[in-house]
Amino acid sequence: MNTEHPKPTADTSTEMSKTSVPKGVVNRLSLYLRELQIIERLGEKTVSSSLLGDRLGFTDAQVRKDLGYFGQFGQPGVGYPCAELIKAIRVILGIDREWTVAMVGVGNLGRALLGYKGFSAQGFRVVAAFDNMAAKIGTYCEGVPIYDIAELGKIVQEQQVVLGLIAVPASDAQTIADELVASGVAGILNFAPVTLKLPDNVSLVGVDLATELESLCFSVANRPNPR
Amino acid sequence: MNTEHPKPTADTSTEMSKTSVPKGVVNRLSLYLRELQIIERLGEKTVSSSLLGDRLGFTDAQVRKDLGYFGQFGQPGVGYPCAELIKAIRVILGIDREWTVAMVGVGNLGRALLGYKGFSAQGFRVVAAFDNMAAKIGTYCEGVPIYDIAELGKIVQEQQVVLGLIAVPASDAQTIADELVASGVAGILNFAPVTLKLPDNVSLVGVDLATELESLCFSVANRPNPR
DNA sequence: CCGTGTGAAATCGTTCACAGCC
DNA sequence: GGCTGTGAACGATTTCACACGG
Numbered sequence: 001m002n003t004e005h006p007k008p009t010a011d012t013s014t015e016m017s018k019t020s021v022p023k024g025v026v027n028r029l030s031l032y033l034r035e036l037q038i039i040e041r042l043g044e045k046t047v048s049s050s051l052l053g054d055r056l057g058f059t060d061a062q063v064r065k066d067l068g069y070f071g072q073f074g075q076p077g078v079g080y081p082c083a084e085l086i087k088a089i090r091v092i093l094g095i096d097r098e099w100t101v102a103m104v105g106v107g108n109l110g111r112a113l114l115g116y117k118g119f120s121a122q123g124f125r126v127v128a129a130f131d132n133m134a135a136k137i138g139t140y141c142e143g144v145p146i147y148d149i150a151e152l153g154k155i156v157q158e159q160q161v162v163l164g165l166i167a168v169p170a171s172d173a174q175t176i177a178d179e180l181v182a183s184g185v186a187g188i189l190n191f192a193p194v195t196l197k198l199p200d201n202v203s204l205v206g207v208d209l210a211t212e213l214e215s216l217c218f219s220v221a222n223r224p225n226p227r
Numbered sequence: 228m229n230t231e232h233p234k235p236t237a238d239t240s241t242e243m244s245k246t247s248v249p250k251g252v253v254n255r256l257s258l259y260l261r262e263l264q265i266i267e268r269l270g271e272k273t274v275s276s277s278l279l280g281d282r283l284g285f286t287d288a289q290v291r292k293d294l295g296y297f298g299q300f301g302q303p304g305v306g307y308p309c310a311e312l313i314k315a316i317r318v319i320l321g322i323d324r325e326w327t328v329a330m331v332g333v334g335n336l337g338r339a340l341l342g343y344k345g346f347s348a349q350g351f352r353v354v355a356a357f358d359n360m361a362a363k364i365g366t367y368c369e370g371v372p373i374y375d376i377a378e379l380g381k382i383v384q385e386q387q388v389v390l391g392l393i394a395v396p397a398s399d400a401q402t403i404a405d406e407l408v409a410s411g412v413a414g415i416l417n418f419a420p421v422t423l424k425l426p427d428n429v430s431l432v433g434v435d436l437a438t439e440l441e442s443l444c445f446s447v448a449n450r451p452n453p454r
Numbered sequence: 455c456c457g458t459g460t461g462a463a464a465t466c467g468t469t470c471a472c473a474g475c476c
Numbered sequence: 477g478g479c480t481g482t483g484a485a486c487g488a489t490t491t492c493a494c495a496c497g498g
Contacts, residue, residue, distance in 0.1 A: 026441070026442045026445045026446075027438055027442055029441075029445075030435070030437065030438040030441045030442065031422065031438065033441075034420065034421075034437070035422070055422070056422050057422065092445070093441045093442075093444055093445050093448075094444040094445055094447065094448025094449070095441055095444055099444060107342075108338060108339040108342040108343070109339045109342075109343070111335060111339065112335035112336045112338065112339035112340075113339075113436070115334075115335040115336075116335070116336070116436060118420060118436060118437045118440075119436075119440070122437060122440075122441070124440065162447070163440075163443060163444075163447070186447045186450070187443045187444070187446065187447040188443075189439060189440060189443050193261065193345060194261075195258065195261075195262070195282065195283050195284065201450070203443055203446040203447045203450065204443075205439050205440075205442055205443040205446075207434060207436070207439050208257070209340070209343060209345060209346075209434070210257065210261070210345045210349060211254055211257040211258065211261075212416060212432050212434050213345075213346070213349075213351065213390075213416060213432075214253070214256075214257045214260075214320045214322055214349070215253045215254055215257065215320075215432055216390060216414045216415075216416050216430055216431075216432040217320055217321040217322055217326060217390075217414070218253045218256075218319070218320050218321055219253075219414065219430040219432075220321065220389065220390070220413045220414040220430050221320075221321030222321070223413070223428070223430065
């Protein structure tokens with residue numbers, strides 16, 4: 001849960017958001033997107049902030065405010081047009097283009113992630129995977145070629161990989177991260193249970209299973225009225 | 228990042244403490260714990276809030292405030308004793324006891340999660356896994372027996388499962404969640420990309436890969452100074 | 455001195471409430 | 477009538493700053 005990103009000065013051309021966006025908004029945007037796609041598939045042409053909010057457990061005001069950070073997408077009295085809002089959110093999130101991705105670590109978790117359909121579905125193209133186990137090198141996993149980790153730099157550069165996913169043991173994660181950064185990736189999604197240190201021109205998001213489980217324990221253990 | 232729950236905090240018995248803990252504190256506590264274990268293994272007997280904070284990217288004040296919600300653990304002029312603070316955080320998080328866990332869905336992701344060492348390492352005992360694929364039923368994965376999903380209710384009750392992990396396709400997740408709740412679990416960790424609706428005496432934490440990746444995209448796409 | 459614990463101040467994020475539009 | 481867009485009020489969280497203890 002480690003993100004990055006200020007919003008100080010845009011120097012170029014067009015407009016930049018006046019106010020900086022609260023962190024949390026971006027995650028909610030992803031959820032709005034997902035829910036909008038479901039609603040659209042249900043045949044609805046438009047959706048109100050209150051319906052969308054109800055389905056996700058947010059207030060209508062929050063939905064409107066969140067969207068308001070990025071523009072005006074709705075029509076008073078009517079709601080938001082699903083199709084257009086979906087398109088707009090994809091642009092905001094930056095997933096209107098294709099992202100070139102590499103997976104580092106093809107153990108249990110790496111394999112599972114490579115098999116996750118959501119990646120390709122949303123425009124992420126996994127072009128390479130890396131491992132240090134000789135037996136795996138040269139084979140394919142879910143259609144993705146597995147290379148020797150020693151070739152990481154070369155291949156990341158050749159293939160213009162923009163995002164790196166780290167699914168190696170904690171002890172190797174920082175080294176891998178450094179190599180990815182040196183090879184020019186712009187962002188890293190880290191599944192290893194360590195806090196990575198990166199230069200701040202590289203974005204970092206971490207997914208930490210232990211942390212999530214522990215926070216679940218906490219809320220169970222400290223529940224207001226245990227049954 | 229979907230969490231649940233407002234009113235925690237207390238240490239013993241019948242107290243309904245008024246001070247609510249900011250959400251976010253619990254996740255940081257997990258990180259403190261992890262880092263403390265590393266620091267302790269390095270041979271340090273104590274650690275200051277500023278050192279701990281620096282290693283994780285938080286301010287010293289934040290570290291002290293977070294810990295302050297739960298008691299006084301440090302010595303002025305000295306810092307926090309690693310061993311004791313570790314023990315204290317484990318108690319706060321509720322991971323000083325053993326939690327009985329069941330995994331639902333033994334596809335790629337479920338298998339990967341079952342293989343994740345962090346679970347057993349921190350006192351989580353996975354006693355059962357469920358799947359609807361006939362070929363898997365009756366076999367073991369990472370030492371965990373796989374049962375027919377039709378037996379979920381019976382086995383969860385028999386084994387007194389407290390936490391359920393959902394790693395099934397999105398379309399099945401709500402049904403499974405309902406069954407888990409009906410069988411008496413106290414918390415659910417959901418990996419399926421849907422927003423679950425649960426009664427509020429059951430805690431919910433969601434881990435959503437698509438959302439995390441999208442938020443990474445956003446911060447790369449909107450970086451202050453793209454290189 | 456260094457470093458904790460903690461009110462008080464500052465900052466940030468959410469909810470309210472209402473004007474204006476369909 | 478229903479619903480968006482948005483400043484203003486409110487609430488939550490973080491940072492500051494300093495008294496006090498080893």
